[in-house]
Amino acid sequence: MKTSIATVSISGNLLEKLDAIAKAGFGGIEIFEQDFLTHEGTPREVGQMIRDHGLEITLFQPFRDFECLPGALRDKAFDRAERKFDLMQELGTDLVLICSSVHPQALGGIERAADDLNELGGRAAARGLRVGYEALAWGRHVNDHRDAWEIVRRADHDNVGLILDSFHTLGRKLSPESIRAIPGDKIFFVQLADAPQIDMDLLYWSRHFRNMPGEGDLDVTGFMRAVMAAGYQGPISLEIFNDQFRGSNPLAVAQDGYRSLVALMDDVRRTEPSAAVALPAFPPRIETDGVAFVEFAARGEAAAGLGRTLATLGFRRVGSHRNKSITLWQQGEVRIAVNSETEGHAASTWNARGTSVCDVGLSVRSAADTVARAQALGAHPFGQPLGPGELDIPAIRGLGGSVLHFLEPEPEGAQVWDVEFVTDAAPQTAEAGLTRIDHLAQTMSYEDMLSWSLFYTSLFDMHKMPMIDVVDPDGLVRSQAIGTPDGSLRITLNGAETHRTLAGNFLAESFGASVQHLAFATDDIFATAPQLADLGFEALVIPANYYDDIAARFDIAPDRLAAMKAANILYDAEGEAEFFQLFSRSFAGGVFFEIVQRGEGYKGFGGPNAPFRIAAQKRLMRAKGMPQK
Numbered sequence: 001m002k003t004s005i006a007t008v009s010i011s012g013n014l015l016e017k018l019d020a021i022a023k024a025g026f027g028g029i030e031i032f033e034q035d036f037l038t039h040e041g042t043p044r045e046v047g048q049m050i051r052d053h054g055l056e057i058t059l060f061q062p063f064r065d066f067e068c069l070p071g072a073l074r075d076k077a078f079d080r081a082e083r084k085f086d087l088m089q090e091l092g093t094d095l096v097l098i099c100s101s102v103h104p105q106a107l108g109g110i111e112r113a114a115d116d117l118n119e120l121g122g123r124a125a126a127r128g129l130r131v132g133y134e135a136l137a138w139g140r141h142v143n144d145h146r147d148a149w150e151i152v153r154r155a156d157h158d159n160v161g162l163i164l165d166s167f168h169t170l171g172r173k174l175s176p177e178s179i180r181a182i183p184g185d186k187i188f189f190v191q192l193a194d195a196p197q198i199d200m201d202l203l204y205w206s207r208h209f210r211n212m213p214g215e216g217d218l219d220v221t222g223f224m225r226a227v228m229a230a231g232y233q234g235p236i237s238l239e240i241f242n243d244q245f246r247g248s249n250p251l252a253v254a255q256d257g258y259r260s261l262v263a264l265m266d267d268v269r270r271t272e273p274s275a276a277v278a279l280p281a282f283p284p285r286i287e288t289d290g291v292a293f294v295e296f297a298a299r300g301e302a303a304a305g306l307g308r309t310l311a312t313l314g315f316r317r318v319g320s321h322r323n324k325s326i327t328l329w330q331q332g333e334v335r336i337a338v339n340s341e342t343e344g345h346a347a348s349t350w351n352a353r354g355t356s357v358c359d360v361g362l363s364v365r366s367a368a369d370t371v372a373r374a375q376a377l378g379a380h381p382f383g384q385p386l387g388p389g390e391l392d393i394p395a396i397r398g399l400g401g402s403v404l405h406f407l408e409p410e411p412e413g414a415q416v417w418d419v420e421f422v423t424d425a426a427p428q429t430a431e432a433g434l435t436r437i438d439h440l441a442q443t444m445s446y447e448d449m450l451s452w453s454l455f456y457t458s459l460f461d462m463h464k465m466p467m468i469d470v471v472d473p474d475g476l477v478r479s480q481a482i483g484t485p486d487g488s489l490r491i492t493l494n495g496a497e498t499h500r501t502l503a504g505n506f507l508a509e510s511f512g513a514s515v516q517h518l519a520f521a522t523d524d525i526f527a528t529a530p531q532l533a534d535l536g537f538e539a540l541v542i543p544a545n546y547y548d549d550i551a552a553r554f555d556i557a558p559d560r561l562a563a564m565k566a567a568n569i570l571y572d573a574e575g576e577a578e579f580f581q582l583f584s585r586s587f588a589g590g591v592f593f594e595i596v597q598r599g600e601g602y603k604g605f606g607g608p609n610a611p612f613r614i615a616a617q618k619r620l621m622r623a624k625g626m627p628q629k
């Protein structure tokens with residue numbers, strides 16, 4: 001599979017872009033004219049520099065306002081094209097993209113456009129070059145790939161072909177199915193982009209909001225299935241105009257692009273089996289059964305404090321590591337490790353971020369398959385030296401310095417706790433009915449949210465839920481939840497735009513840690529709450545106003561409401577499905593725990609309660625004089 005990306009998709013100068021694109025694994029670039037013009041160096045030198053990076057120039061673009069011009073303007077357009085042909089030959093590329101004209105004087109007419117392209121095809125052929133024609137969604141006369149194809153068909157020249165761009169087709173809500181009937185060898189090039197479904201002017205949407213396939217709401221897979229069914233065998237190229245990406249880390253964006261392309265083409269070959277997709281075999285999206293463990297890096301008094309907090313939540317200290325300074329806490333299926341090592345991954349996390357989650361273990365059917373898919377998508381395996389008797393549990397590096405371990409179902413999966421940990425003789429303390437991890441909440445800067453959701457949804461069988469706004473009194477936090485179809489693993493990704501929000505403050509305080517809270521499930525929060533109180537748990541205090549408000553909004557029996565108020569339990573409902581939650585106080589720069597009772601069919605996370613929770617957390621921070629950015 002020949003992969004390619006338009007230089008306009010990422011930030012930096014040309015050299016920085018090429019370094020990032022080559023490192024991410026792409027085979028070629030669409031050179032956007034401006035990236036070349038602003039570079040110092042002759043076209044020949046630029047071409048050489050690109051090839052020295054192991055990259056091919058798959059396309060030179062864009063050539064604008066070519067077809068259907070009258071009189072002298074038409075002659076001028078052909079002169080311009082000849083000059084660009086000179087340039088292409090110097091650069092070393094044979095294909096130019098002509099996008100449909102937006103020129104105010106462009107005349108319409110399919111035949112006229114076909115004649116112009118036929119003549120241009122002749123001139124290109126004389127130099128061994130080819131011309132591709134693309135319908136811009138906002139083209140003056142041509143704005144539909146079916147019209148562009150009709151023009152190319154009538155131009156009837158071996159050196160003239162069609163260029164398809166998923167955005168222009170899907171953005172205009174055109175069906176891609178007609179593409180199946182186009183001869184594959186007349187499709188010269190394919191550009192891919194996704195976009196969030198927002199109703200706005202097409203040109204503005206395209207130039208600012210495109211994103212990687214899988215990051216938006218368009219059916220790019222359906223589009224590409226039609227293209228492959230047509231027999232297309234050329235480069236598959238990303239052309240992403242996105243304001244955020246233009247200002248982000250070029251390597252991170254290029255790696256996301258590569259990941260999105262590979263995941264997309266894997267989906268295409270699985271759903272369109274007749275299509276010839278030249279991609280090495282790797283396992284399909286991985287099904288996971290949820291979180292097997294969460295590991296904190298913590299030392300000294302903070303580690304002891306974390307242990308005390310876990311005890312007030314009903315966790316029992318069940319063991320300590322044979323060789324390392326790690327304690328293990330358990331309740332129901334929830335396992336939490338507290339790692340105080342001074343070497344290795346936990347130690348480097350602690351050095352960089354202080355007390356924070358350094359590792360998450362997920363339950364999967366095959367850890368080897370999970371690592372194989374992750375590697376195919378560009379992730380790196382993670383390992384560190386094993387001590388005597390330690391098991392080599394497969395792991396990868398996630399985003400933002402995180403590590404993910406993969407554990408297989410018991411009995412094999414249980415081994416690590418039996419083999420590496422010595423059972424503590426600690427007295428059995430009371431549990432509080434916590435059964436499993438309902439969800440993990442990760443915080444990141446707003447601009448990294450798409451990366452994180454793509455990471456999870458391309459590797460695992462997880463789907464995005466609608467994005468919601470969490471209202472912090474000091475700014476909005478965007479929240480994107482993702483989950484497995486059966487809800488066994490749920491993750492909320494919270495994107496903070498300012499350090500003044502609670503989420504942003506956590507990011508600043510923890511120097512970019514990601515897991516900000518863990519939510520534990522209970523089957524009966526009204527039984528759990530008094531048990532927690534007996535254990536000395538201090539819930540986050542929710543003001544009386546909140547309970548007046550939910551009494552007005554929902555039908556809640558008075559004794560139920562009183563019990564909720566007494567235990568600081570918050571409430572939400574989706575139809576008949578109810579949801580209850582309560583929170584711990586924060587520690588370590590803003591980490592906290594949540595306890596939820598999720599009624600059958602409730603899909604959310606208590607979003608409407610977030611402002612109350614955040615305001616209460618901020619009150620506590622102010623009372624304690626904690627730093628607030």
Ligand SMILES: O=C(O)c1ccc(O)c(O)c1
Nearest residue numbers: 062099134165206207239
């Ligand atoms: O926004 C544009 O002008 C533009 C240019 C070239 C393309 O291939 C495209 O899809 C859009």
Ligand SMILES: [Mg+2]
Nearest residue numbers: 134165191239
């Ligand atoms: Mg395009």
